[in-house]
Amino acid sequence: xxxxxxxxxxxxxxxxxxxxxxxxxxxxxxxxxxxxxxxxxxxxxxxxxxxxxxxxxxxxxxxxxxxxxxxxxxxxxxxxxxxxxxxxxxxxxxxxxxxxxxxxxxxxxxxxxxxxxxxxxxxxxxxxxxxxxxx
Numbered sequence: 001x002x003x004x005x006x007x008x009x010x011x012x013x014x015x016x017x018x019x020x021x022x023x024x025x026x027x028x029x030x031x032x033x034x035x036x037x038x039x040x041x042x043x044x045x046x047x048x049x050x051x052x053x054x055x056x057x058x059x060x061x062x063x064x065x066x067x068x069x070x071x072x073x074x075x076x077x078x079x080x081x082x083x084x085x086x087x088x089x090x091x092x093x094x095x096x097x098x099x100x101x102x103x104x105x106x107x108x109x110x111x112x113x114x115x116x117x118x119x120x121x122x123x124x125x126x127x128x129x130x131x132x133x134x135x
Contacts, residue, residue: 011067013059017051020060023073024051030094032109039115041069065117072124076108079128093127102126 011019020041027037038048042065050058062070076094084090094109103111108123 009064009067011062013061016062016067017059019067019070019074020047020051020062021054023070024048026073026077028052029091030109031091032094032113036109036113039113040073040120042066042115068117069120072120076124076127079124079131082131083127100126 020043023041024037027040032040034045034048037043038045041048043051043062047060050060077090080090080093084093094112095107097103097105097107099105102122103126108127112120112123
């Protein structure tokens with residue numbers, strides 16, 4: 001049996017900044033608090049503030065875990081855009097209480113803001129499953 005080695009994808013500082021800005025913008029539209037956004041993305045308050053400034057000269061290094069978190073936010077947003085035609089639903093859904101067994105009356109945003117990767121992944125998985133075979 002042969003072992004398969006996976007190389008970590010490396011991103012430039014500019015690519016990291018672009019992805020982070022997009023994720024912060026989405027979380028802002030979801031009405032996430034600064035604390036929630038920082039916990040979800042595993043970034044500091046100062047990095048969050050700099051990402052919101054949109055300074056084109058700013059760049060940042062993110063580790064693979066942080067980039068995966070950015071990816072989950074972008075993919076949740078993409079799934080919500082496929083599920084809902086109305087922007088109020090697209091951006092409001094993550095903050096709404098959800099009585100699905102996994103969310104148990106909490107909003108997806110509350111669950112993701114626990115800060116652990118499992119909560120973020122499981123939130124993504126459940127939201128993504130709502131779109132069915134729409135990809």
